[in-house]
Amino acid sequence: KPRVIAVVNQKGGVGKTTTAINLGTALAATGRRVLLIDLDPQGNASTGLGVDKAARQPGSYGVLIGRAGFGEAMVPTPVPNLFLVPANRDLSGAEIELVDAERRAHRLREAIETFTSFSVSEHDGAAPARGFDYVLIDCPPSLTLLTLNALVAADSLLVPLQCEFLALDGLSELLHTVDVVKANFNPRLKIQGIVLTMFDNRNRLSSQVAADVRAHFGAQVYETMIPRNVRVSEAPSFGVPVLLYDISCAGSQAYAHLASELLKRENAE
Amino acid sequence: KPRVIAVVNQKGGVGKTTTAINLGTALAATGRRVLLIDLDPQGNASTGLGVDKAARQPGSYGVLIGRAGFGEAMVPTPVPNLFLVPANRDLSGAEIELVDAERRAHRLREAIETFTSFSVSEHDGAAPARGFDYVLIDCPPSLTLLTLNALVAADSLLVPLQCEFLALDGLSELLHTVDVVKANFNPRLKIQGIVLTMFDNRNRLSSQVAADVRAHFGAQVYETMIPRNVRVSEAPSFGVPVLLYDISCAGSQAYAHLASELLKRENAE
Ligand SMILES: Nc1ncnc2c1ncn2[C@@H]1O[C@H](COP(=O)(O)OP(=O)(O)OP(=O)(O)O)[C@@H](O)[C@H]1O
Ligand SMILES: Nc1ncnc2c1ncn2[C@@H]1O[C@H](COP(=O)(O)OP(=O)(O)OP(=O)(O)O)[C@@H](O)[C@H]1O
Ligand SMILES: [Mg+2]
Numbered sequence: 001k002p003r004v005i006a007v008v009n010q011k012g013g014v015g016k017t018t019t020a021i022n023l024g025t026a027l028a029a030t031g032r033r034v035l036l037i038d039l040d041p042q043g044n045a046s047t048g049l050g051v052d053k054a055a056r057q058p059g060s061y062g063v064l065i066g067r068a069g070f071g072e073a074m075v076p077t078p079v080p081n082l083f084l085v086p087a088n089r090d091l092s093g094a095e096i097e098l099v100d101a102e103r104r105a106h107r108l109r110e111a112i113e114t115f116t117s118f119s120v121s122e123h124d125g126a127a128p129a130r131g132f133d134y135v136l137i138d139c140p141p142s143l144t145l146l147t148l149n150a151l152v153a154a155d156s157l158l159v160p161l162q163c164e165f166l167a168l169d170g171l172s173e174l175l176h177t178v179d180v181v182k183a184n185f186n187p188r189l190k191i192q193g194i195v196l197t198m199f200d201n202r203n204r205l206s207s208q209v210a211a212d213v214r215a216h217f218g219a220q221v222y223e224t225m226i227p228r229n230v231r232v233s234e235a236p237s238f239g240v241p242v243l244l245y246d247i248s249c250a251g252s253q254a255y256a257h258l259a260s261e262l263l264k265r266e267n268a269e
Numbered sequence: 270k271p272r273v274i275a276v277v278n279q280k281g282g283v284g285k286t287t288t289a290i291n292l293g294t295a296l297a298a299t300g301r302r303v304l305l306i307d308l309d310p311q312g313n314a315s316t317g318l319g320v321d322k323a324a325r326q327p328g329s330y331g332v333l334i335g336r337a338g339f340g341e342a343m344v345p346t347p348v349p350n351l352f353l354v355p356a357n358r359d360l361s362g363a364e365i366e367l368v369d370a371e372r373r374a375h376r377l378r379e380a381i382e383t384f385t386s387f388s389v390s391e392h393d394g395a396a397p398a399r400g401f402d403y404v405l406i407d408c409p410p411s412l413t414l415l416t417l418n419a420l421v422a423a424d425s426l427l428v429p430l431q432c433e434f435l436a437l438d439g440l441s442e443l444l445h446t447v448d449v450v451k452a453n454f455n456p457r458l459k460i461q462g463i464v465l466t467m468f469d470n471r472n473r474l475s476s477q478v479a480a481d482v483r484a485h486f487g488a489q490v491y492e493t494m495i496p497r498n499v500r501v502s503e504a505p506s507f508g509v510p511v512l513l514y515d516i517s518c519a520g521s522q523a524y525a526h527l528a529s530e531l532l533k534r535e536n537a538e
């Protein structure tokens with residue numbers, strides 16, 4: 001059974017997609033088989049991995065509404081061992097479409113459970129025969145039904161936190177939502193960790209926010225910080241993760257460290 | 270009747286709140302009376318204007334579900350002539366609560382129309398007796414019922430666009446949504462303009478994105494660009510707009526220019 005990690009923060013632009021793509025790539029580079037689910041109707045993870053807008057059917061929308069399984073929906077990416085379930089526009093309709101549906105918060109979880117128990121036979125060989133080690137879910141910047149599906153499906157959540165004052169504002173709300181989900185839907189859900197992103201050591205505010213978060217959340221905060229690094233924001237325009245675009249840049253190095261820190265934490269459990 | 274402008278972009282972290290607060294402040298500084306409506310459950314505009322979390326009842330949620338009028342919901346801010354309808358957590362429930370309600374997309378518009386026709390008598394003198402010149406609406410990073418309410422209520426929309434590749438990805442979707450709203454709900458809706466934010470002239474990607482956007486959207490793009498400027502991101506931690514925090518910094522100057530460019534465009538109509 002794969003470890004399912006939801007990459008979540010309702011604050012916009014904090015590095016969720018960038019973290020999902022590059023952490024996924026770094027984990028895949030260690031030989032682990034990774035499935036990335038793009039659950040954001042913007043489809044930025046799909047763009048960042050070079051999947052054309054016309055090639056995003058049935059996508060995560062098809063899986064959520066039960067029209068397709070993962071085997072059919074997943075596509076290969078430029079990274080060996082990393083597969084993607086892309087997102088398209090239809091996903092923004094899922095919210096309203098599923099309002100009256102049975103177990104509407106559990107759709108993703110049930111789809112993952114069905115897939116991982118039958119995965120050897122279901123797909124055409126493009127995907128790894130022996131199943132996945134990690135499933136990462138890139139969430140939209142909101143706490144609605146899509147993110148709820150991710151939290152119900154997840155074993156744990158990874159929270160990218162931009163080193164900015166406004167980013168702190170919503171953290172307590174996110175943690176409250178996690179408690180509600182844990183109590184009502186998914187008792188196994190826990191916080192994998194908080195990762196500080198776009199850290200700029202020339203900027204006093206950045207260091208202050210980082211210090212505040214560490215003081216408040218202690219060991220839940222990864223030691224690895226992701227620096228602000230322009231190469232990271234250039235990579236999506238080439239449809240590849242920064243680890244493929246420029247392995248030696250500070251951003252790539254940080255995501256490689258983050259992956260090894262995550263694996264250390266997982267093994268320690 | 271006030272001009273109603275929605276500040277919208279479903280891409281997260283592009284500067285919607287920062288633009289709504291600081292454009293509102295700059296317009297208020299010219300003596301115009303401005304009402305800022307915080308329509309994001311995160312409540313970042315309320316935080317950025319120093320309104321305590323405990324003082325956000327009934328807020329924009331109360332107005333949307335019809336429990337309060339603007340007169341009761343609005344609060345003064347540190348800026349003369351700028352008033353705020355704050356946002357609180359309840360707002361994230363509005364989506365589901367209004368699913369079966371009558372005219373659920375028109376709630377905000379009807380509330381603004383009711384308020385502006387009776388505004389002299391309704392409030393206790395804290396707000397301007399002669400009504401408002403501008404209403405700005407800060408939207409959440411999504412295209413759901415809250416943003417739909419803003420687009421139905423608005424005369425025009427202002428689109429902050431971060432000078433990043435991924436920010437371009439969702440622009441066509443936003444413009445498609447605007448066409449749908451115009452056709453089905455609000456025929457008067459038009460694009461006030463696109464404003465380039467967090468522009469960094471040392472960064473090739475930033476200049477490239479800016480050039481692309483201008484080539485594609487021409488005169489719809491404001492000449493004024495908002496530079497990336499750390500003073501802008503420090504101001505919210507003091508609960509004041511950057512124009513009050515540090516009037517001489519590049520960010521403040523840019524927002525002052527943006528206000529005068531907006532007024533010029535309005536007068537030219
Ligand atoms: N470490 C970094 N250094 C520089 N730029 C970065 C970094 N991480 C992310 N970015 C850029 O910042 C922007 C926001 O990042 P990203 O889109 O990953 O955030 P997000 O949280 O997924 O946004 P949304 O809330 O819209 O889903 C993107 O343009 C991205 O390329
Ligand atoms: N010109 C600027 N220079 C530097 N930092 C900026 C600038 N504009 C905004 N910021 C910072 O960038 C972050 C994102 O901006 P902001 O919160 O206004 O975006 P938003 O689009 O409202 O985000 P959301 O999608 O979460 O509502 C904030 O921390 C803000 O302080
Ligand atoms: Mg994203």
Ligand SMILES: [Mg+2]
Binds near residue numbers: 285
């Ligand atoms: Mg905002």
